[in-house]
Amino acid sequence: MRSSPFLYFFTLQFFREYKNHLATTVISIALIFLLSAVLFISSSIKYSIDISLGAQADFVVERVRGGKKVDLPIEWIDTLLETRGVQKVTTRVHGRYFFEDKREWALIVGIDFMDEQSNRALEKLVESVDLEKFLFSSNMLVGDGVQRYLKEHFYPKGYNFLTPDGKYKKVSIFGTIPNSLNLMSNNMIIMPQELAKEILGIKKSMVTDLTLNVPNDNLWDSISDKIASLYYDIRVLTKREMQKAYENMYNYKSGVFLMLFLITMATFVLILYQRYSMVFSSQRRNIGLLRAVGWSIRDILKLKLYESLMVVLVSYVIGVSLAYLYVFVFDSPVLIDMFLGGENLDHKIKLIPVVDFGVLSSIFLIYTVAFIASVLIPTWSIAVTDPKEAML
Amino acid sequence: MITIEALQRYFDGGDERFYALKDIDLHIGRGECVVLKGVSGSGKTTLLGIIGGLDKPSSGKVMVDGEPISKLPDLHLSNFRAQKIGIIFQHYNLMDHLTSRENILVPLIPVANDMHRVEEMTDAAMKLASISHKADMQTSRLSGGEKQRVAIARAVVSDPDIILCDEPTANLDRENSLKFIESIQMLHQLGKTVVIATHDPLFDDLPFKSRVVHLEDGRLV
Amino acid sequence: MSEILLNNQVIVYLVSESILFVLMLIALLPTIKIVIKWKFYSFSQEQFALEKRAYLVATIVDFIFVVKFFLLIYFVFTIDALSILVPGAMCAAGVVSANDYGMPLLFFKLLILFVMLLWMTLHRYDLEAKEYPFMRYKSWLFIAIFVLVVVEMLLEIGYFTHIDTRRVVSCCSALFGQLEGANPLPFGLDMLKMIIRFYLLYFVNIVALIARYRALTMTSSILFLIISYYSVVYFFGTYVYELPTHKCPFCMMQKEYYFIGYLVWGSLFGGVSISLVWAIMGSLFGIDKSIYRNISVLFISIFVLICTSYVVVYYFRNGVFL
Ligand SMILES: Nc1ncnc2c1ncn2[C@@H]1O[C@H](COP(=O)(O)OP(=O)(O)OP(=O)(O)O)[C@@H](O)[C@H]1O
Ligand SMILES: [Mg+2]
Numbered sequence: 001m002r003s004s005p006f007l008y009f010f011t012l013q014f015f016r017e018y019k020n021h022l023a024t025t026v027i028s029i030a031l032i033f034l035l036s037a038v039l040f041i042s043s044s045i046k047y048s049i050d051i052s053l054g055a056q057a058d059f060v061v062e063r064v065r066g067g068k069k070v071d072l073p074i075e076w077i078d079t080l081l082e083t084r085g086v087q088k089v090t091t092r093v094h095g096r097y098f099f100e101d102k103r104e105w106a107l108i109v110g111i112d113f114m115d116e117q118s119n120r121a122l123e124k125l126v127e128s129v130d131l132e133k134f135l136f137s138s139n140m141l142v143g144d145g146v147q148r149y150l151k152e153h154f155y156p157k158g159y160n161f162l163t164p165d166g167k168y169k170k171v172s173i174f175g176t177i178p179n180s181l182n183l184m185s186n187n188m189i190i191m192p193q194e195l196a197k198e199i200l201g202i203k204k205s206m207v208t209d210l211t212l213n214v215p216n217d218n219l220w221d222s223i224s225d226k227i228a229s230l231y232y233d234i235r236v237l238t239k240r241e242m243q244k245a246y247e248n249m250y251n252y253k254s255g256v257f258l259m260l261f262l263i264t265m266a267t268f269v270l271i272l273y274q275r276y277s278m279v280f281s282s283q284r285r286n287i288g289l290l291r292a293v294g295w296s297i298r299d300i301l302k303l304k305l306y307e308s309l310m311v312v313l314v315s316y317v318i319g320v321s322l323a324y325l326y327v328f329v330f331d332s333p334v335l336i337d338m339f340l341g342g343e344n345l346d347h348k349i350k351l352i353p354v355v356d357f358g359v360l361s362s363i364f365l366i367y368t369v370a371f372i373a374s375v376l377i378p379t380w381s382i383a384v385t386d387p388k389e390a391m392l
Numbered sequence: 393m394i395t396i397e398a399l400q401r402y403f404d405g406g407d408e409r410f411y412a413l414k415d416i417d418l419h420i421g422r423g424e425c426v427v428l429k430g431v432s433g434s435g436k437t438t439l440l441g442i443i444g445g446l447d448k449p450s451s452g453k454v455m456v457d458g459e460p461i462s463k464l465p466d467l468h469l470s471n472f473r474a475q476k477i478g479i480i481f482q483h484y485n486l487m488d489h490l491t492s493r494e495n496i497l498v499p500l501i502p503v504a505n506d507m508h509r510v511e512e513m514t515d516a517a518m519k520l521a522s523i524s525h526k527a528d529m530q531t532s533r534l535s536g537g538e539k540q541r542v543a544i545a546r547a548v549v550s551d552p553d554i555i556l557c558d559e560p561t562a563n564l565d566r567e568n569s570l571k572f573i574e575s576i577q578m579l580h581q582l583g584k585t586v587v588i589a590t591h592d593p594l595f596d597d598l599p600f601k602s603r604v605v606h607l608e609d610g611r612l613v
Numbered sequence: 614m615s616e617i618l619l620n621n622q623v624i625v626y627l628v629s630e631s632i633l634f635v636l637m638l639i640a641l642l643p644t645i646k647i648v649i650k651w652k653f654y655s656f657s658q659e660q661f662a663l664e665k666r667a668y669l670v671a672t673i674v675d676f677i678f679v680v681k682f683f684l685l686i687y688f689v690f691t692i693d694a695l696s697i698l699v700p701g702a703m704c705a706a707g708v709v710s711a712n713d714y715g716m717p718l719l720f721f722k723l724l725i726l727f728v729m730l731l732w733m734t735l736h737r738y739d740l741e742a743k744e745y746p747f748m749r750y751k752s753w754l755f756i757a758i759f760v761l762v763v764v765e766m767l768l769e770i771g772y773f774t775h776i777d778t779r780r781v782v783s784c785c786s787a788l789f790g791q792l793e794g795a796n797p798l799p800f801g802l803d804m805l806k807m808i809i810r811f812y813l814l815y816f817v818n819i820v821a822l823i824a825r826y827r828a829l830t831m832t833s834s835i836l837f838l839i840i841s842y843y844s845v846v847y848f849f850g851t852y853v854y855e856l857p858t859h860k861c862p863f864c865m866m867q868k869e870y871y872f873i874g875y876l877v878w879g880s881l882f883g884g885v886s887i888s889l890v891w892a893i894m895g896s897l898f899g900i901d902k903s904i905y906r907n908i909s910v911l912f913i914s915i916f917v918l919i920c921t922s923y924v925v926v927y928y929f930r931n932g933v934f935l
Binding site: 039221240243244247248251252254255258259262297298301357358359361362365366369370372373376377379380383384 | 616619620621622624625628629632633635636639665668669672673676680683684687690691694697698700740778781
Binding site for chain 3: 404448449450451462463464465466467468
């Protein structure tokens with residue numbers, strides 16, 4: 001291949017004068033790193049939520065009184081099953097249990113180990129447990145975070161739960177919940193439904209909520225309406241609504257970061273404008289010389305825009321790669337807490353590496369457009385330097 | 393080769409109009425060597441700039457090779473400078489962060505489309521100006537005479553018809569100045585049209601055929 | 614704030630468009646000056662300054678064209694991603710039709726890219742000629758582009774602020790599905806007739822380009838564009854989806870179909886607009902460069918080849934047509 005003289009000279013010029021671009025490159029890398037780290041975290045969390053939601057039942061039915069969620073009677077199952085199109089209604093028992101210090105809590109989930117599970121992940125979990133042993137006495141499966149908490153508080157084998165009637169209920173740790181569902185299961189305790197009801201103070205004839213499946217997607221809207229009219233205090237949540245709610249929540253969280261980024265970027269654009277005006281005017285003599293020996297305005301524009309583009313590309317590649325390492329290899333210390341909030345027992349979360357084309361292209365687009373747009377005018381004004389400047 | 397008719401170049405400063413060049417008519421034939429003489433501020437540099445297409449006249453006509461250059465759009469004018477004109481500047485005007493070789497090939501970049509050709513032409517120019525031995529040295533470390541020779545090599549690298557020199561010996565000692573005149577003689581023998589703006593008396597009687605033109609306050613006398 | 618405006622991609626998109634709009638404004642001033650004061654043969658400082666300013670306008674237009682090209686792809690990609698927030702939408706088709714601004718917006722985006730392509734062609738030849746012969750035309754054309762961009766901006770704002778995330782929209786199956794009795798194809802054609810016309814027009818278009826018939830190129834290109842749109846949506850698309858009932862111009866841009874839609878529409882719009890640019894430039898300004906015709910022939914042929922190969926491959930795999 002014939003090498004282009006222009007590219008040769010461009011490379012020469014760029015590397016000989018890289019000091020001019022050093023400061024802007026470093027700041028660019030820092031900005032791109034921050035933005036991509038945040039967006040990587042949010043898209044990874046969204047992804048894991050999508051996966052776990054995908055494994056869940058299509059509908060959740062709750063009872064709401066006075067705006068508060070309350071337990072509902074088991075008989076509702078029969079009524080629901082009479083609705084056409086509805087399949088596989090299952091009961092769920094769950095609730096928060098606050099430990100002694102009343103500050104940390106765990107999510108207790110009671111499941112019917114003998115029945116079919118509404119959730120695929122749970123199904124796998126149940127398969128892996130030796131049921132005969134598990135159900136023989138009071139046993140539970142705990143998430144990583146819960147296990148760590150209990151160990152730290154000298155309950156390595158089991159825990160004495162305080163039931164609402166004031167009695168203590170001793171439950172032994174049978175095992176931990178495998179890490180595959182890390183995000184959702186970290187502060188979870190899984191136990192048989194009867195036991196969970198006792199600890200959470202739920203009456204024997206009641207459950208927390210129900211789930212059901214509707215295999216035909218097209219019927220979702222009509223069935224949702226039909227069920228909602230069955231009882232005056234019933235509330236129906238669809239999987240799609242939950243997906244949307246999560247989507248919005250994380251859009252909101254990363255949107256706030258994005259706004260902050262844009263404000264920073266606006267400042268940076270001004271700095272860039274000034275900086276490049278300065279750098280270029282120090283090169284005025286040299287540019288005048290290039291013009292004098294036969295470079296056209298178009299040639300200078302090309303040279304200078306290539307330089308800016310190079311800065312953008314280099315900072316983009318480095319910034320994004322650093323962010324990838326930070327988020328997915330070093331588990332994003334500090335930033336992740338801002339994202340998940342302080343609610344979980346323990347935030348040691350392994351994010352699933354997801355590199356989303358939308359995220360990558362968004363970062364590239366906004367950064368390149370803002371950067372090049374802000375150097376466009378300084379670049380033009382240096383490119384039209386009069387060649388006679390070289391003679392002064 | 394170069395025909396100048398009724399050329400004016402003025403600068404509007406405040407409410408006064410300052411004429412740097414006034415009513416210039418000049419014809420320079422192919423292969424001629426013209427020495428522009430005049431005191432400081434008489435308009436020598438301005439005239440050279442207009443002949444080389446670096447500056448634009450305020451009125452009048454400048455023809456080079458039968459083509460009017462005073463109103464050419466930038467793309468064509470730049471191309472004209474690249475192909476037809478070689479300039480040796482008053483202060484050498486080298487790019488300090490580049491080596492001699494890199495400085496010399498600069499005029500070829502926008503017009504050449506093959507790096508091989510660029511290297512060939514650069515080597516030839518360096519040989520002509522006998523600076524090949526300092527090809528890879530940073531120009532900021534060269535001596536004045538060597539810098540001058542790099543400047544000569546850069547002026548001839550694209551094999552232009554016209555060589556313009558602005559005060560070429562202002563910063564040189566006598567010995568180097570004489571060497572420079574030798575180089576000019578060589579270029580003259582190669583058939584280049586040479587225009588030298590200077591007030592150095594060394595150029596008063598050159599060892600080859602030349603014409604001296606006097607400028608005074610922007611007018612030819 | 615509405616959920617749509619919170620979406621990161623929408624924010625990035627709108628901010629990018631606003632930056633371009635600001636640049637457009639910056640370029641508008643010198644353009645207006647050029648329209649009023651351009652006198653090429655004048656030696657005044659003002660004229661020389663204008664010649665320099667013209668380069669600023671050109672740089673900005675080049676930049677805007679490149680960015681707008683990528684923004685169009687990004688726009689389609691973004692509204693496709695929004696389909697999760699809009700009930701009933703399965704792909705971009707549903708989201709685009711979520712309100713009355715979507716389709717006109719998309720049309721304007723294509724139109725603006727086309728007019729900018731005209732501008733850039735004119736500019737190239739303007740620079741190559743010796744006295745900027747097209748400067749005034751270019752400036753008027755720029756003002757026209759500016760007006761188009763203002764309209765686009767308004768449509769954009771209207772579009773993104775009027776997507777109702779609670780109202781169920783109809784998606785491709787309902788938008789493009791055949792209603793009983795109604796014939797969706799243009800000019801009252803049936804499917805076979807339309808496909809014959811598709812190949813016929815392709816042939817005519819290529820011949821017109823190669824033989825430099827400008828008027829014929831213009832008419833055949835426009836007809837080919839229309840017929841191609843319907844052919845892809847109602848015929849070739851079904852082979853992409855391998856489903857006779859799936860009729861949608863947007864779904865083929867999804868990952869499931871290897872983003873082939875971008876290539877299909879890109880080569881069609883690219884080829885047709887370049888051939889139109891060639892024809893218009895020739896008949897208005899006497900500019901004729903064969904590279905335009907060659908690229909156009911190449912693009913249009915790629916387009917036809919992709920479409921055809923989907924049908925052929927399907928036939929060889931399954932032994933039947935859909
Ligand atoms: N941009 C400008 N604005 C105003 N006056 C200028 C400008 N450029 C040059 N001049 C004036 O034009 C006159 C001629 O300048 P020029 O540089 O041609 O002189 P010169 O003969 O080359 O002098 P020297 O021998 O000192 O190099 C000077 O008086 C100078 O001040
Ligand atoms: Mg001078």
